[in-house]
Amino acid sequence: MQLLQHLPRRSHFQLRNSFGGYQIPPALFSSASPLQDYASTIPNLKIGKDTRVIFQGFTGRQATSNAKQSIEWGTNIVGGVTPGKEGEHLGLPVLPSVRKAMEQLKPDATGIYVAAQYAASAIEEAIEAEVGLIVAVAEHIPLHDILRIHSILQTQSKSRLVGANSPGIISAIGRCRIGFQPLPTFSPGHVGIVAKSGTLSYETVASLTRAGLGQSLCIGMGGDVVAGTNLVDGLKVFEYDDDTEGIILVGEVGGTAEEEAADWIREYKKRTSNPKPIAAVVGGVYAKPGKVMGHAGAWAAPGESTALEKHKALENAGATMVDHPAKFGKVMKDLMARGGRDVNAIQKSAASQKRGYHTARRLHQTSSLQSPSQRRxxxxxxxxxxxxxxxxxxxxxxxxxxxxxxxxxxxxxxxxxxxxxxxxxxxxxxxxxxxxxxxxxxxxxxxxxxxxxxxxxxxxxxxxxxxxxxxxxxxxxxxxxxxxxxxxxxxxxxxxxxxxxxxxxxxxxxxxxxxxxxxxRQKDLHALRDTSIEDPKEVEAEKDGIVYVKLDNSNESANIGTLVNGAGLAMNTVDALATHGGQAANFLDTGGKATSETVKKSFELVLSDPRVKVVFVNIFGGLTLCDMIAEGVILAFKEVGIKVPVVVRLRGTNEELGQKIIAESGLDLFAFDDFEEAAEKVVALARK
Missing domain, CATH: 3.30.470.20 (ATP-grasp fold, B domain)
Structure with missing residues (x-):
């Protein structure tokens, strides 16, 4: 019997079968009166095959494409909302308001698929209608709009928010996706993930899939300053989830969520005789102080710890730390075995679920709701x-x-x-x-x-x-x-x-x-921006939706140019190169959806630094197609005039085709799928 799937039908949360759960353990809550506040909505995160999902902005292009993929995968989407419309879309009901959708469709969860300027209003409408789980994927929702939303959330105990600026939440076991995660990467299994970074979570998922462990539930905390669901919230769900045998935490520079998670892990290990193994990674150890590193929330306020200090806090609390998420599969198998868990049985169970629930056919991935320009x-x-x-x-x-x-x-x-x-x-x-x-x-x-x-x-x-x-x-x-x-x-x-x-x-x-x-809003204030005092390359990159930060300006040995898709993965790439004895010359995030043109522009930015002796292209193809990136690299060679060797590591969607394009190009390119091998090659070339 799974813990969160047997709550009475008319609980305090007004939840239905999909959220379920019997008597909720007190440890799930952080307040003295657990059924009176926002903390009491943590169980709403336990989605599954019976979770009834609606989309807000249902008839829009992004929602339509995403819904088709999710329905084909098995998500129980029961309809959606588009203001001013009523009828059918994709053979499902369309209603003009969330309140009407609640009355007629009785959803447990909603995905917010509207542009950033409308997202806060859509979230507020869902809260007013008392939808149990609200997932906001859009980037660039104004911070003060989100603060207003949280002032509302703290006064109620019905709705839980995931996001914003989050890839969403996905149950591989229950085939329920509310977000834009790359479906081919996921497989049903028994490891729970809670992550700040989308790209690092995809790397984590891929590593677990290749190890045969699969995933139970993956919660995207998101990279904004204020998150509706944090790392500890996810850990509380995984502690009592019978489907979860191991836990992975993905953090990064900024905020205190990782240290709060470390405190939770320390107490969890004290109160539990056979605790589930926990592994973690923290990106941004070599982040440039004072810079926003891609994600809106990737900066440390005065007095907050560095990424390295967070790493040490988690390690001291008993989490097993890795320097790159590609290592999580092997690490988690070893931790489970040492903890007395039957790894073979777990792998067989995951394989059985995969045969029953998961389609191996590749689904075409589309872009997210991210803005073309990065937030700063x-x-x-x-x-x-x-x-x-x-x-x-x-x-x-x-x-x-x-x-x-x-x-x-x-x-x-x-x-x-x-x-x-x-x-x-x-x-x-x-x-x-x-x-x-x-x-x-x-x-x-x-x-x-x-x-x-x-x-x-x-x-x-x-x-x-x-x-x-x-x-x-x-x-x-x-x-x-x-x-x-x-x-x-x-x-x-x-x-x-x-x-x-x-x-x-x-x-x-x-x-x-x-x-x-x-x-x-605030046009007069932002007109005061003086770009003449900023790094011209950073300003140039911003125009193309790229975040570029030059690192260690006076250090000539910082000679590895990096080109990465996703802020978390970009930070982690810089960190991981350092563990291999190399030093990155820059941080570069192409954005969540890199294209051939952004790859070309990224090469121009990276090579503008005369220190660069080798370029490392590290792409995880979730929303981004690896073959398109490979073509972009070749285009850059032809049009930019690259004179240094380039190491390309491609994983994810269409990775085999992308690697083949690189290998057969006849150019000074080195193609890898394994991060460790690629990093070793990069460092060796940088030392020549």
């Missing part, structure tokens, strides 16, 4: 930030002694705005002594929050004018944050040595450019 933040110069503060009645100084740090930004854990405060501004001091003070997105920072921040800054004994200045600064930063749709507003502050007043220095402000790109 607008960073104002200090003088511009000072002018913005002045408009709100706060003057800034050139410098100050004995300064403290005060930031208004996002708490990813509480899914709300927060103040970060540190009584010191030394880098080590900020890391050790900074503290987050979350507050309501609706109500703003309360007097008690301001008092707690003042005390943590060790200014509760400061002169009254200075204490009042701290409160005014918090309120002002919050006003700017909300009115201008900021991501992070950072300042230093100190008590003036010549008076009792508060001095404010070194403002650094960043704002969400998705508000402009998706919805056309």
């Amino acid at each position: 933040s607008l960073h104002l110069q200090s003088s511009q930030a000072s002018s913005l503060l002045k408009e709100h009645g706060i003057a800034t100084s050139a410098s100050a002694e004995d300064s403290r740090l005060l930031v208004v930004t996002i708490s990813r854990t509480s899914r709300s705005p927060c103040v970060i405060a540190s009584p010191t501004t030394s880098p080590s001091g900020i890391h050790e002594r900074s503290k987050k003070f979350p507050f309501s997105f609706v109500d703003g920072p309360s007097p008690s929050v301001c008092q707690a921040v003042t005390a943590h800054l060790q200014m509760d004994a400061a002169p009254p004018a200075a204490r009042a200045g701290v409160t005014k600064l918090i309120d002002t930063l919050w006003t700017i944050f909300k009115e201008k749709e900021a991501v992070s507003l950072s300042t230093y502050l100190a008590v003036s040595p010549n008076s009792d007043a508060l001095e404010v220095t070194n403002p650094e402000f960043s704002f969400d450019d998705a508000a402009l790109r998706s919805c056309g």
Whole structure:
């Protein structure tokens, strides 16, 4: 009997058979009153063959293509919603609202297949209709729209959100896909995955499929700043899922989800006599500080740990760490065997399910709802930030002694705005002594929050004018944050040595450019962007939907050019090359759907760095077809004039054809399917 498939028909969650579950174990919840808040919706993640799914934006091109694939694979799609329409599509009902769909179709889950500017409204409509599971795949939903959505989610206990900017959630055992995951990669089995990165999760899935272990449930946390479902939420589901024999966690730089997962793993191992084996990878060990590494959420706020520190936290908690997800298959088999689990039986069970449930025929993959341009933040110069503060009645100084740090930004854990405060501004001091003070997105920072921040800054004994200045600064930063749709507003502050007043220095402000790109908001603010002070190659790349970051500018031994599809995989490629003794000259993410033209442009960017002695093309073909990438590489050779060797590692959709095209090209190309072999070849060529 599976744990989450036998809840009474009319439970607190109003769930039907597909979510199921008997008495939910207390460990699934994080609050004192488990049936009263958002945490109580965690069981809604347990989708399966009986899960009734609708699509919002059902008659659109993307939803139509995705629905056809998912239905053919076995997903129980029962209809969809398109505002203002009613009738049939793909032989299924189309209704004009989610509320009507709930009444007539009784869905358990909905997939949001609308453009970013409409996605928040679609999510809100689904929450109001009390749909149990809401999956948002679109990238570039404005951050403040998502914060508003989370302020709603925290007040209810019916709907669970996955995403946004997520590949979705998929049950290989139950043949239920809500998202745009590459179906040929998946096979039913017994390993659960929860991941920030889409491309790294696909690599993980492929490794498990080749090892014969397959997957039970794969949850895409997504790469945005604030996620509807985080790593710990996924771990809680897998702990009690009888179909899951092993667990894999895929993290990356930014936020604290991995450290929270480490704390959970440590407690899980204490309370469980035979814990399920857990393996993990964390991308971004060599991420450039201060840069958004492809994903909107791939940056660390003041005081947050680096990817390497997250890696160590997970390792110390008992997770087995790998440097590349291609290793997960073998690692998980070894962990299961050492833990006394019958690996042969698990493989036979996975193979049996594969025969019963999975089609080996390749399905044509289409693009996701990702925007053609990658997300980034607008960073104002200090003088511009000072002018913005002045408009709100706060003057800034050139410098100050004995300064403290005060930031208004996002708490990813509480899914709300927060103040970060540190009584010191030394880098080590900020890391050790900074503290987050979350507050309501609706109500703003309360007097008690301001008092707690003042005390943590060790200014509760400061002169009254200075204490009042701290409160005014918090309120002002919050006003700017909300009115201008900021991501992070950072300042230093100190008590003036010549008076009792508060001095404010070194403002650094960043704002969400998705508000402009998706919805056309904040045009005046974003007109302040000065591209002349930015790296011209990064600006050039952005125009083509590519994220390019030059690494280690002064290091001549950083001589490996990288060209990768997907932010998580791009970060991990840089990290993995380092473990093989090489150093990457750049981070380059072609975007979720690379094309022949973006590959050509990517080569131009990579080769603009004179240090590059070899180029490593590392593509996992999920949505991207490997044969198309191979043709793009050959096109680049002909039109760009490549003079250095190129190592191409292609896995995924049409990988055999792509490798054949490379091998038969007659060019200075080296084709591999195994990452380890490819990385060793790249490093050897870089050392010549």
